[in-house]
Amino acid sequence: MNITAFVELHCFRPTALKSVQRQTHIALVGSPNCGKSTVFNALTGLRQKIANFPGVTVEPAIGTYTLSDEPASEFLHPTSSTSSTPAPRTVTLIDLPGVYSLLPKTPDEELTLNVLNGTHASIPKPDAVVFVIEGTNIEKSLFLFAQIARLGVPTLSAVTMIDAIKAGGGALDDIELERQLGVPVIGIVGHKGVGIDLLREAIEACDFREPLLADNEMLTQHATIEEQHTWAREVARLVARLPETDAFTRRLDAVLLHPVAGPLVFLLVMMLFFQSIFTWATPLMDGIEASIDGLRELVEAGVPAGVVQSFLSKGVIAGVGSVLVFLPQIVILTLFISLLEDFGYLSRAAFLVDRIMGVFGLQGRSFVPLLGSFACAIPGIMSARIIPSRKDRMTTILIAPLMTCSARLPVYVLLISAFVPATFVGGVLSVQGLVLMGLYAVAAISGLMIAKLFGSTFFKGSTLPFLMELPPYRFPAWRNVWITAYNRARAFLTSAGTTILLLSMILWALGEFPHTTPPEGSSTLQAQQVQLEHSALGMIGKTIQPVFAPLGFDWKVTVGVLGSFAAREVFVSVMGQVYSTDVAESNETLRAVLQRSISLPVALSILAFYVYALQCMSTIAIMKRETGSWKYPAFAFAYTMLLAYGASLAVYRVSLWMVG
Amino acid sequence: MNEIPVGGAVRIIEYTAHNEFTERLREFGLIVGTEVKLLRRAPLNGPIEIQFGHSQIVVRPDELAHINVQPL
Numbered sequence: 205m206n207i208t209a210f211v212e213l214h215c216f217r218p219t220a221l222k223s224v225q226r227q228t229h230i231a232l233v234g235s236p237n238c239g240k241s242t243v244f245n246a247l248t249g250l251r252q253k254i255a256n257f258p259g260v261t262v263e264p265a266i267g268t269y270t271l272s273d274e275p276a277s278e279f280l281h282p283t284s285s286t287s288s289t290p291a292p293r294t295v296t297l298i299d300l301p302g303v304y305s306l307l308p309k310t311p312d313e314e315l316t317l318n319v320l321n322g323t324h325a326s327i328p329k330p331d332a333v334v335f336v337i338e339g340t341n342i343e344k345s346l347f348l349f350a351q352i353a354r355l356g357v358p359t360l361s362a363v364t365m366i367d368a369i370k371a372g373g374g375a376l377d378d379i380e381l382e383r384q385l386g387v388p389v390i391g392i393v394g395h396k397g398v399g400i401d402l403l404r405e406a407i408e409a410c411d412f413r414e415p416l417l418a419d420n421e422m423l424t425q426h427a428t429i430e431e432q433h434t435w436a437r438e439v440a441r442l443v444a445r446l447p448e449t450d451a452f453t454r455r456l457d458a459v460l461l462h463p464v465a466g467p468l469v470f471l472l473v474m475m476l477f478f479q480s481i482f483t484w485a486t487p488l489m490d491g492i493e494a495s496i497d498g499l500r501e502l503v504e505a506g507v508p509a510g511v512v513q514s515f516l517s518k519g520v521i522a523g524v525g526s527v528l529v530f531l532p533q534i535v536i537l538t539l540f541i542s543l544l545e546d547f548g549y550l551s552r553a554a555f556l557v558d559r560i561m562g563v564f565g566l567q568g569r570s571f572v573p574l575l576g577s578f579a580c581a582i583p584g585i586m587s588a589r590i591i592p593s594r595k596d597r598m599t600t601i602l603i604a605p606l607m608t609c610s611a612r613l614p615v616y617v618l619l620i621s622a623f624v625p626a627t628f629v630g631g632v633l634s635v636q637g638l639v640l641m642g643l644y645a646v647a648a649i650s651g652l653m654i655a656k657l658f659g660s661t662f663f664k665g666s667t668l669p670f671l672m673e674l675p676p677y678r679f680p681a682w683r684n685v686w687i688t689a690y691n692r693a694r695a696f697l698t699s700a701g702t703t704i705l706l707l708s709m710i711l712w713a714l715g716e717f718p719h720t721t722p723p724e725g726s727s728t729l730q731a732q733q734v735q736l737e738h739s740a741l742g743m744i745g746k747t748i749q750p751v752f753a754p755l756g757f758d759w760k761v762t763v764g765v766l767g768s769f770a771a772r773e774v775f776v777s778v779m780g781q782v783y784s785t786d787v788a789e790s791n792e793t794l795r796a797v798l799q800r801s802i803s804l805p806v807a808l809s810i811l812a813f814y815v816y817a818l819q820c821m822s823t824i825a826i827m828k829r830e831t832g833s834w835k836y837p838a839f840a841f842a843y844t845m846l847l848a849y850g851a852s853l854a855v856y857r858v859s860l861w862m863v864g
Numbered sequence: 865m866n867e868i869p870v871g872g873a874v875r876i877i878e879y880t881a882h883n884e885f886t887e888r889l890r891e892f893g894l895i896v897g898t899e900v901k902l903l904r905r906a907p908l909n910g911p912i913e914i915q916f917g918h919s920q921i922v923v924r925p926d927e928l929a930h931i932n933v934q935p936l
Contacts, residue, residue: 305891309884341918344893429890437893437917446918463907555922559910562924568911669885669927671892674913674920 229296229328230407231319234336235348236302236592237675239364242394243336244299245687247404295407298330304344305429306351311594320355332358332412334403335387339365339376340676342444346436349385349415350423358412359387362403366391368676372447381443386416395681450676453548457674460552470556473549474575477540481533481579488532496525514716515709523708526771527701530582530822534696537576537583538689544572545590546680551672558670564652565659567593567670570600574651577607578644581823582700585830586692592672595663599655601827602840605818606651608644611772615814616640618776622795623807647815650847696826703825711770714741733784741766755813755852756806756860765810768819775814805863809856817848865900865933866912866925873901874933881930889931893917899936 234240300319301312308314315324322329335352337345342363352359369376382389388411392399417423422435440446459465500517507513544550554568561568569591577584581604588604591597624636720738722731736742745763752762760782767778779794780787786797798807818824818841827837868874876898879886893916894900903913903920911922 304888307887307891309888343917344919347891347893429887430895433890433893433895449915449918449920457903461904461906461913467907551922555906555911555913558922558924559906559908562910669924670911671885671888671923671927672921673892674922 228294228332229298229330230332230334231298231300231330232334232336233300233316233320233348233352234302235304235338235344237673238302238336238338238341238345239394240302240336241299242681242684243334243362243364243392243400243403244297245681245684246394246397246400247407248297249687297334298327303348305348310592312592320352320357330357332360332410334407335359335361337361337363337389339363339369339391340446340450342376342446343433343436343440346439347433350417350427350432350435353385353415353417353423354425356414359415360403360406360412361385361387361389362399363389363391364394365678367393367396367398368450368678369444369446372450374444374446376445377443381439384439384443387413395679395684453676456677457552460549461555466552466556470553473544473553477572478575478578480540481536481576485532485536485579489529492528492532493525496521496528511716511719515712518716519709519712520705522712523705526708526822527697527704530580530696531693533580534583534586535689535693537579537587538692539685541572541576541587541590542685542688543680546678546684548675548677550590551674554672555674562670563656565656566599566652567591567596569593569672570596570655573600574604574607577604577609580609580611581605581607581820582696582826583692585823585826586696588830593670595659598831598836599658599663601830602658602836602843603651603655605820605823605840605844606647606654606816608647608815609772609820611820612643612814614773614776615768616643616811618779618795618798619807619811622798622802623804643811643815650816654843695829700822700825700829703828704822707821708770711741711767714744715739715767730785732781736763736778736781754856755849756803756809756856758806761802761806761810765813765817765819770821772814772819803863805856805859808859809852812855813848813852815848816844816851818844865928865931868902868933868935870902870904873899873936875899875936876931877934878932879930880932885927886930892921893919894931900933 232240232244298319300316303313303316305313306317306320308317318324319327319330320333333352335345335349337349349361363376363378363381366376376391378389378391388406390399390403390406392403394400420435422431427435460469500521503517503521504513507516541550544553550569550572553571556568557571558568561570570588572590573584573588575584576587584604584607585601588597588600591600620636620639624639627635629635629638715736717740718738720735722734742759742763745766746759748766749757749759749762752765757765760779763782764775764778768775776794779798783794783797783801786792786801787794790797802810824837824841827840828834831837865874876894876896878896879890898916900914900916903915905912905925906922909925911924912928913920913922
């Protein structure tokens with residue numbers, strides 16, 4: 205057997221795809237974990253757009269790149285030859301979701317199948333396929349190849365991780381592999397860029413050919429899974445001598461999946477994860493807020509007071525600020541998760557916690573998105589993409605808003621510090637701290653119980669049981685990790701960001717109009733209070749206050765609650781506004797004013813409301829984006845409001861009874 | 865299948881049920897005749913990690929009740 209570890213070059217050969225036309229669609233196909241995204245990122249860099257196809261929840265990434273210029277004339281499409289300067293030819297690369305087979309079992313697999321068959325509504329049928337073969341598990345990839353080959357699409361194949369084959373003392377006979385498959389084979393190391401130029405050249409030179417498996421007696425149209433696997437196993441044995449299992453992976457797993465050490469390391473990693481979101485994001489968020497405040501002051505100083513000034517400072521700038529402030533958490537969380545994912549630890553973590561998540565009808569992979577939601581539900585919901593099962597992904601997204609995010613903290617801190625005595629139990633445990641912890645615990649436990657309920661009702665029996673590959677550990681490709689974070693941030697800004705901005709302007713308008721002239725000689729604070737009271741927001745608050753009356757909310761609290769539909773922490777500033785006169789006159793803090801104006805049962809009732817209510821338009825916007833429809837955010841909003849109302853009512857009544 | 869000790873190896877001899885899940889297992893490469901090794905069990909009686917060929921997968925033990933195996 206002629207064994208070489210690397211594919212060197214390809215001589216010119218007649219190709220099945222005649223030329224790269226002006227708009228060529230090439231699909232990147234491969235099994236999950238085969239290194240497909242790394243290849244995609246290496247080929248396209250940041251020239252990607254995340255396509256938002258209606259109803260598609262896992263969007264295939266679309267990347268375009270313009271071919272390197274001065275194309276040899278024979279590659280030109282006939283129509284372009286009339287022009288003296290030919291239009292640049294672009295290749296549109298579609299990164300289809302990884303599939304194990306073409307017998308689809310998940311919506312992602314269905315998407316891939318539809319695109320390949322040319323039956324997808326909005327994605328064109330690809331002209332050619334770049335098939336990615338996982339170098340460390342050739343049999344698995346060839347099984348899929350046996351099915352793809354039947355489609356008769358011109359194909360080029362790339363074998364990833366050839367460095368790992370070599371490092372493990374194995375070897376790959378690429379010439380034999382080419383002969384067996386009938387398509388060109390290029391060996392690459394995606395994260396190091398090895399072979400990427402060769403791959404790019406091959407794509408430009410249209411080095412695609414139709415697979416030659418048609419006359420293979422084992423692979424008839426009706427070949428069974430067993431026959432396809434037997435063929436794949438046979439070819440894999442013929443072309444590659446692979447290391448048994450990666451020694452590094454074996455040794456690391458002995459520690460990371462050890463019955464005792466494993467969970468300990470897991471806890472440590474999660475603590476680091478949690479800490480990093482808070483400690484690293486906080487200074488950045490403070491910085492963003494400070495710059496926004498600075499900008500607002502500039503506008504307030506430079507623009508004459510009036511509607512224009514108010515619109516700019518309280519509508520536009522505040523709105524932009526409320527969008528940007530999420531970025532640090534989104535970026536940090538995404539970086540951390542994609543690092544762990546690329547390294548291979550995320551699957552291991554899922555393996556370790558699967559039993560516990562299983563109690564609540566979820567799978568191990570839901571853990572990290574839910575943990576992330578304690579910082580902020582937005583990156584948490586976005587990271588739910590790491591959950592392959594649709595049922596678990598949707599359930600996780602639906603309960604993510606119940607994990608206590610950091611935006612609730614200002615509300616909790618204000619009310620707890622005003623109403624819970626700052627005493628210590630046994631001289632050590634702060635009662636205020638205990639109450640805060642209780643709020644976190646109640647929310648998390650309720651969320652998990654609701655997950656159980658949803659899993660056994662709506663999503664009942666709709667998906668496959670837990671089944672996951674543990675890929676070998678790999679050194680994370682930094683480029684990949686950065687591109688993922690960049691794409692997440694961009695997706696948030698373009699889709700959720702615009703919604704948030706629009707809603708904050710609407711909220712501003714509701715607070716600003718109709719305009720009221722404050723009584724002669726009133727201070728700025730009094731003017732603010734009068735304005736808010738007579739604004740549309742104030743009116744709405746007063747009108748719907750009877751709805752909240754059973755919870756003990758007066759119109760002022762109701763306005764605060766309404767205001768926080770933009771974002772929870774707005775409650776604090778709205779309370780500051782509605783009580784601004786009291787604060788100004790009594791020369792007290794807002795906390796002291798609240799202590800006088802609100803009774804303990806009402807304060808507890810407000811706390812209970814904030815534990816559950818999905819008062820965050822950003823979460824709603826991102827939920828719509830990630831689930832592909834308004835159905836899920838509408839449902840999440842409805843169920844959390846019901847819970848909030850019920851919990852609030854119960855807490856209010858019980859505490860009234862206890863106090864009284 | 866769910867009674868193999870950690871470190872034990874078996875050969876798949878038959879599937880006693882046929883559904884989407886068993887089809888997926890076969891697509892992964894767990895076809896009749898395949899040798900499978902149980903690498904470890906997750907804490908608290910959680911999922912198990914099995915190895916066959918160059919694949920390592922984790923699955924909840926109860927889900928494998930429909931596979932008959934023969935110890936090696």
